[in-house]
Amino acid sequence: MSYNLNDINEDTKSARESALLGNYEDSVVFYEGVLQHIQKLLLTVKEPERRRKWQQVRQEIAQEYEYVKDIIKILSSFKSDSSRNSNQDYGLRGYDDYGRHEEPTRDPDVWPPPTPVEHRPSPNIRGGIRVAPKKDVPTSKYRPAGKPSAPSDRDKKRVGGPSYGGGRDRDRGREKRKEEEAEKKFDPSGYDKDLVENLERDIVQRNPNIHWEDIADLVEAKKLLQEAVVLPLIIPDFFKGIRRPWKGVLMVGPPGTGKTLLAKAVATECGTTFFNVSSSTLTSKYRGESEKLVRLLFEMARFYAPSTIFIDEIDSICSRRGSDSEHEASRRVKSELLVQMDGVAGACGTEESNKIVMVLAATNFPWDIDEALRRRLEKRIYIPLPTVKGREELLKINIKDLEVAPDVDLSEIAEKLDGYSGADITNVCRDAAMMSFRRRIQGLGPEEIRNIPKEELNMPMSMEDFIEAMKKVNKSVSKDDLERYIKWMNEFGSV
Incomplete structure (x- = not known):
């Protein structure tokens, strides 16, 4: 579907007008469509200044979108509270108040009887083609159920008297965008809904606003990250077969050299879905839940591909196995992480160019990382002190x-x-x-x-x-620490 700047402008205007008129559900649909198409537009923009401006626009629209969703949550909470109160009042009253007995509580394990289906006449079809409504018939009769009617004159004055022509075309476009958004939304069925919501919160939706030019020096590190993440999105046909993108990059260096800053720059400069993961994200007190979180993280990353998983201080999650102080639960989490990272290789090597999932990790203690994880992080680069x-x-x-x-x-x-x-x-x-x-x-x-x-x-x-x-x-870094980093890079580095 062709989508130009005028469409983005019109849909943004429609989203704001719907919010002003109280049609919050329609406003959310418009906002979601605008955000999705700005994300697609960012993949094609190469000029840094123009890209920065579009990222600012996306951030502002995302804030408006969150405001509208908060309003919907507040309104739904009011409705649930009122219905709960009415049900409680009904339970306190007896047979005489309502003229009938109180309905018995249904067993949740027993399915209710099927609801009767209302048979409606099929639409007028002539020769396989839907017949359009006559011009003299009001369009409100043909408006889909639940859609808002045309605003009154007072509402038009309040929003500046916009033109509401082409309402049916806009409804059809809205339905298409609903279908597109539904296709891109991760389906939590088969997983614990709470686990999915926890990981959804770690998807970076807001723009970190860190660009390559904001990071001094580190030319080699920037070049490698652009080759591993940015270039496969720009020329996907080249990065196939033996040239497939790197599935893992490990950034090693003393504290305060800019490893986390480089990860934020990747999130800003690339149009990929960015997962910011820490040890607390993948830790749970319930047995077996941490492994489920690791698996679900990579399933969502493959679903939202192209995506980047950034694991800061990875030594705290996947330290060397086999030590006396290692707990059984920690070993299971490490094993699941290693298995899922092997699965990333399959996703990256497929013929579909957009199935790119890269693991970006950072650590100050590379000598504590497990050997199997070190092998899976194919590129190991040193982030030195600034020159x-x-x-x-x-x-x-x-x-x-x-x-x-x-x-x-x-x-x-x-x-x-x-x-x-x-x-x-x-x-x-x-x-x-x-x-x-x-x-x-x-x-x-x-x-x-x-x-x-x-x-x-x-x-x-x-x-x-x-x-x-x-x-x-x-200074916070000693010479002995620097010598230890250099020795490790001489033995295991892969620049």
Whole structure:
């Protein structure tokens, strides 16, 4: 079905108008159709600036969509409460109040008798073709059941007097979008509904708003992630057979070097469904439920393919098996995770180009990961401490919204920050940005601080502020740790 920008504009307008008129169910259908087609549009947009703007539009529409769904939930809760109260009142009254006995409670294990089917005349069909209604017959008679009628003049004035022509065509388009959305919605039948809802909450619907240009340095890591995730979506015909996409990528490195930030950039730059998984997501106190969660996670990822599963701190979920402190339940979860990751390989190798599921993992302790999981994570890349150029770019990114004095030399500061991680450099910038404020409020009370003009608080950052901040913030990664990472990468790395 062809879908252009005018259709997105019209359906967004219809969604908002339906919400204003109180037709929340219709509004949700329009919003879902708009979000789905913006998602398809993002797969074809290559210009970074245009893509960023469309992602902002999708985020705003998704917020409106959530607001309307909240209203529907509130209204449904009112209805359920009122019906519950009426049933309770009915139970308190006797035979004389209602003129009949109270209906006995039905056994839930016994099926109720079938409801009588109302036979309606079939539509007028002539030669296999549906006959359109006559022009002089009001269209409201042919409107599907449950559809809203045309708004009154007062309602038109309230929404700015829109044109409601082509209502039947819009109803047919709405039904088509309902069918499309129903096809893409994961069917929880056969699974525990609560487990499905728990995992649905971990699908990243909102835009993390982290782009490649927001991450300083790490050129090789960005290139590999683009090859593993982005390029198979752009040219799927090339990534087949032996060139099939990597099924697993492991990011290894010291804390604070940008591993989680790279995962957020993948979620922003790619139009894939992004599952953000942690150890708490796949942990349950009930026996056997954790394994079900792992299996259900990969089933949903294959259903929503192309998709990316990001597992942060994977060493906490799949550490080395066979240790004395290992629990039986933990071993079963690890085994299920390994089995499902082998199934991802089959999904990636199919002829259907859109069945791409990639596991993206990050860890600070790669030596604790199980050997079988290490084999399944085919690409193992090292996220190192930032170089001199990367440290200078990080400084520019962190202070881009602040005033800086002319005597500040970012190149000299970057040289002095050797051995600092990205998180350490951010802490240095935060501390330096507070130096002038601390000097200004020293010895003052709360009321005096409140009366200070804004111009005196927003003083430019000086070179002295950075030097003082570097004395207070030390680096968090030792040389011994770096040597251990390098030794592990020399033995098991796969860049």
